[in-house]
Amino acid sequence: MRKLALAAAVAASAIVLAGCSTPSGGDGEPAEIRVWLVGADTPQDARDYLIETFEEENPGSTLVIEEQQWTGLVDTLTTALSSSDSPDIVEVGNTQAPAFTSVGAFRDLSGIYEDLGGDDLLPGFVEAGSYEGTLYAAPYYSGARVVFYNTAQYAQAGVEVPATLDEYVANAGTIAEALPGVSGVYWPGQDWYNALPFIWENGGEVAVFDGGEWDAQFSSPESLAGLEQVAEVAASSTAPKDGDETDVWVPFREQQGATLSAPSWAYWSIIADADQAPTALTDTLGYYALPGKDGGAAQVFAGGSNIAISAKSAHPELAESALKIIFSDEYQGILAANGLVPAKTSLGGDVAAATPELAAIIADAAANAKLTPASPKWADVEAARLLQDFFVKIATGGDIEELATQLDLDIEDILNG
Amino acid sequence: MSQTARVRRRRDLTPLFLLIPAGVVLLALTAWPLIQLVVTSFLEFGRAQIFGAPPVFVGLDNYADVLTDAEFWQVLGRSVAFCLVNVLLTMLLGIAIGVLMTKLGGGFKLLVSVGLLLAWAMPPVTASVVWGWIFDTDRGVVNYLLTQITGADFSGHSWLIDPLSFFFVATIIVTWQAIPFVAFTVFAGLTQVPNEVLEAAEIDGATGWQRFRLIVLPYLRGVLVILLILQIIWDMRVFSQIYALQTVGGIAAETNTIGVYIFKVSIGAGDLGAGGAISVLLVILMLALSGYYIRSLLKQEES
Numbered sequence: 001m002r003k004l005a006l007a008a009a010v011a012a013s014a015i016v017l018a019g020c021s022t023p024s025g026g027d028g029e030p031a032e033i034r035v036w037l038v039g040a041d042t043p044q045d046a047r048d049y050l051i052e053t054f055e056e057e058n059p060g061s062t063l064v065i066e067e068q069q070w071t072g073l074v075d076t077l078t079t080a081l082s083s084s085d086s087p088d089i090v091e092v093g094n095t096q097a098p099a100f101t102s103v104g105a106f107r108d109l110s111g112i113y114e115d116l117g118g119d120d121l122l123p124g125f126v127e128a129g130s131y132e133g134t135l136y137a138a139p140y141y142s143g144a145r146v147v148f149y150n151t152a153q154y155a156q157a158g159v160e161v162p163a164t165l166d167e168y169v170a171n172a173g174t175i176a177e178a179l180p181g182v183s184g185v186y187w188p189g190q191d192w193y194n195a196l197p198f199i200w201e202n203g204g205e206v207a208v209f210d211g212g213e214w215d216a217q218f219s220s221p222e223s224l225a226g227l228e229q230v231a232e233v234a235a236s237s238t239a240p241k242d243g244d245e246t247d248v249w250v251p252f253r254e255q256q257g258a259t260l261s262a263p264s265w266a267y268w269s270i271i272a273d274a275d276q277a278p279t280a281l282t283d284t285l286g287y288y289a290l291p292g293k294d295g296g297a298a299q300v301f302a303g304g305s306n307i308a309i310s311a312k313s314a315h316p317e318l319a320e321s322a323l324k325i326i327f328s329d330e331y332q333g334i335l336a337a338n339g340l341v342p343a344k345t346s347l348g349g350d351v352a353a354a355t356p357e358l359a360a361i362i363a364d365a366a367a368n369a370k371l372t373p374a375s376p377k378w379a380d381v382e383a384a385r386l387l388q389d390f391f392v393k394i395a396t397g398g399d400i401e402e403l404a405t406q407l408d409l410d411i412e413d414i415l416n417g
Numbered sequence: 418m419s420q421t422a423r424v425r426r427r428r429d430l431t432p433l434f435l436l437i438p439a440g441v442v443l444l445a446l447t448a449w450p451l452i453q454l455v456v457t458s459f460l461e462f463g464r465a466q467i468f469g470a471p472p473v474f475v476g477l478d479n480y481a482d483v484l485t486d487a488e489f490w491q492v493l494g495r496s497v498a499f500c501l502v503n504v505l506l507t508m509l510l511g512i513a514i515g516v517l518m519t520k521l522g523g524g525f526k527l528l529v530s531v532g533l534l535l536a537w538a539m540p541p542v543t544a545s546v547v548w549g550w551i552f553d554t555d556r557g558v559v560n561y562l563l564t565q566i567t568g569a570d571f572s573g574h575s576w577l578i579d580p581l582s583f584f585f586v587a588t589i590i591v592t593w594q595a596i597p598f599v600a601f602t603v604f605a606g607l608t609q610v611p612n613e614v615l616e617a618a619e620i621d622g623a624t625g626w627q628r629f630r631l632i633v634l635p636y637l638r639g640v641l642v643i644l645l646i647l648q649i650i651w652d653m654r655v656f657s658q659i660y661a662l663q664t665v666g667g668i669a670a671e672t673n674t675i676g677v678y679i680f681k682v683s684i685g686a687g688d689l690g691a692g693g694a695i696s697v698l699l700v701i702l703m704l705a706l707s708g709y710y711i712r713s714l715l716k717q718e719e720s
Binding site: 069071072074075078079081082099100102103104105238240241242243251311380383384385386388389392393396414 | 669
């Protein structure tokens, strides 16, 4: 009988153990909240400020920042936000936000909209973070892409700052030829963010909404002209053909490439290395906005992030309190001082104060920024890595028209599926 | 009621009670998720359903979609080929190292054991990232050494961009981590082979290879079949190594194995219904494979 009792006890405990996974907690009492920031974009000063201020304002509670990677973010968020162990606040790419706002993964922010800045928030990003008129994911920051160049290498190769996109493409080849081993434009094959402007400037589109469904446009004659230019620029690069844009400033500051198109805040990583020591580029760094087909600034990809509270957050009120700190002028000011375009348009001028030379260029680029198709399913296109695979194949010299035709089919499959 | 009948009835119930703990755990941890999986594979279950919308029953639609999708068959073929190569390599090298360990002296045996243990204890993602660095296009030590040794210029050579080359690297990682388990198990099995039999055979003039083939292998048969099944299952559903390596480089769509493909369909593209259908098909395939081997194993033990 003792054996039987033992067996019963083991069985009972197994049932109990299987059933006890409900998290405890609630509001009003001190707790720990978890904030997911993506990539290294958010400067350390801002992170410190957020943690200190939050812990001052909410005695006893703590805030932990967990850094996530851009690669596979949609997958990670889908799993994390639906689990019982969801992070409280998450950053999400602006083009990925609709995948989550449309399914109820985020908490309704209408109640604190005014506290976050109200009409002062970047309008395009508010739109990206809203679903059926309700704001779920507030703008976090925007980062325009700027072209950095090595003034010494440009002089050596005998090229000037290009006035048009065609000159930009031609320069890339000239530099690669004049300086063996140096990339005309340092171009990791996966980088689709930098490839889109070539399509837009040649009159192409990613996809258009027509007659109730999406029609992908990579194989249109205009887009193909842009893709030919992408292939030409990629051919001038010594970067890995299947590499991504993580830490691209490292090879650039080591003079492996004469030109680099990167988010404006990359400036700090170019003029100083990881130990804050000066680099080869400290005195020879120049910058310009990517030139358009007919001069002026090109239409570039509007990179940036939204930030939201998980619908499953165990401590929504603490999370709201943290979100208010993120949207304080102090926090947003730190973002601006580090070259990011802050979520509040009224602070846009502060970007200038941080890096005066860059300010005008950032403004030029941001003014002409464009987004990916406004479909909740666009995030699935990103998650399937269709564009990365496509541009890797272009960088390795694949047949552009054939690849583009297939890509259009694949994209339409997802957007209309 | 006679005394013997009562005893027999009590004896009949005890095994059942003893099965309860293990049964409950199995039900909770294995059967329940499996039932959920099968149910999901008949539903339209997307990101909206993950966050609470009611799912729609679609019958066999998910299965029809999956089975008519050319990509599924490509991925499956790729996985089977990858699995075969890896299982073969792992088993051959693992057995060889297991045999080697019986011949090694104290110091070297310890060295090999520690080396094997370290490889085995390393988390797969960590291992993949480190191997990814070793094969890095720009700064990888492999490219550096090849350039030094062969004289040809390997700097900037991408090891991951060509699918075949990608799987070459993946095979190194997977096999490298799987060998220790096989080697240790085989080594343990080898210590059970009676020495007298081997000595007798040696006196009768059997060569080393004959002794291994005709005496050691039959003794090890049970162990080897179990190892084989486990390796097939592990290599068929390989996930971490491929997924981690894809973040290092390569073309994702051309290097998906079935495990990674299920994840991408389910979580990446947010279609848990189709992902469920693929998973169920994989479960059936693996059950058929391992069922066959387990049955043949049981038959041999009976005879």
